[in-house]
Amino acid sequence: LVSTNHKPYHNGHPLPPAPWPRLPLIGNIFWYSPNIASLTAVLGRLHNSHGPVVSLWVGNKPAVFLDCHEITHKALTQMGTIFAHRPTSWFEGVNSHGINSTTYCGRWSLLRRNLSSHLAAVQHATDALRSSIDGLVKNLESAVAGTEGGVIAPSEPFRHAMFSFFSALCYGKQVDEDVLASLRDLHAEIISLIVELDAFHLMPALLKLVYYLPKWRKLLSAQRRHHVLVTALISACRKQPEKVAGCYVHTLLGLGLGEDEMVSLCWEYMNASVKTTTTALDWIMARLVLHQDIQQKLRMDIAERPSGNLVPCCEPRPRRPFLEAVVVEALRLHPPAHYLLAHTTDKDVILDKYAIPKGSIVNINLANIGRDATLWTDPNVFMPERFMEGGEGSNVNCISGAQTTTKMLPFGAGRRACPGAAIALTVLQSFVEELVKWFQWEPLERGLMEEPSIDMIEKQGIVTEMRIPLRTRLVVRQH
């Protein structure tokens, strides 16, 4: 990468360092990083040579990349309202009316408050949680029974269970299993088409129109089918509101929204919740397979006192610090999203001596912050104890939107922080608790070449999944 910055100043202040050349109207992001997968390596090199604030250009706008806890903290909390905006994109598709793509305004605030109060009300939706976990345990038991040596790949059953839980919260519990299966398939189809089209890098997509056109058509068709299906689910809720009281669609019905808006918000709800929690669960269980001692300690801890997440009307719910520590430590090392959703500013600002022009696309690398050796001891070691009382992470609260510390931020921080953080943690803890109670999670035997039984290498994408999906030997425990 050439380090010269062709136009280094904006209103008398230096712009974040960027590589050269940069073409007028096109910029250089597509040149240096033709797809999402290559972006990490390019940014790694740029940060190494230029520090924590660098940029690549998308058309005539800088895409600024932050890689530092203090600067991130300043942008998201001290300058929170300035950085709370989202860049506009001409390709939003099914997400066009989502909270995440809405700019920081009254509409955003109304929708966000609605989602937050719905999620607070269903935080302990014990029936739905119990039934999804029971379904998962049954699925895993039959998978074990049907394989030699109990070797299974649990990611798909995880996704199935998370989908059934969040769809019960979104659409109510009355939805047919067949309809849910179609919805699940449509979600998978749309997400994989978006990934294939690499919507983040649309410019090359436009240049290779012939190759991309059939995929666009497929995406539009899948989005239309999704629209029809979700509209039917919304109408069913409208006809029998008493059956769906408290579910997300029910709360939306009272807001006077149009059909497209409601479909888009339902898509966002399911998409934001299922992919992230499933990916997090994959990483947590992979860690427990690798660290048998921690799995055993967790099991003993669980046996002493149940967490209460699955007990109806259990107030206050007893805390289980080690279970919480295991989940949070896995989120520190393996956050499902490595970057926050893109932020932007509504005016020119100075951040860490650099000019950030109004409308810049601001990207924050939260994965690097969680693994920063200046903030964490042995950052690459899986050590849940660091989150126990007196540990270096004991003051970290990744739920609160106004964190006092942003040493890790798997859910973001400040005004745009994830509204689903609290429920996501409850769900993950409940799943892990039951999965460890019901099964022993063991590694496969090492291969001839002594390769590790689990590959912890990441695959970059909309979320960062395991490059090789988790495979484990599952032993059903006696109860």
Ligand code: HEM
């Ligand atoms: C492990 C699970 C989850 C993780 C790691 C996660 C992570 C994130 C992150 C990093 C952001 C971007 C924050 C920013 O741009 O500053 C975000 C935003 C968001 N998340 Fe989550 N999330 C999870 C679960 C959920 C759940 C369960 C829901 C809802 C049911 C949800 C709904 C949203 C919404 C609506 C936004 C956009 C907020 C806004 O723009 O105001 N997420 N999430």
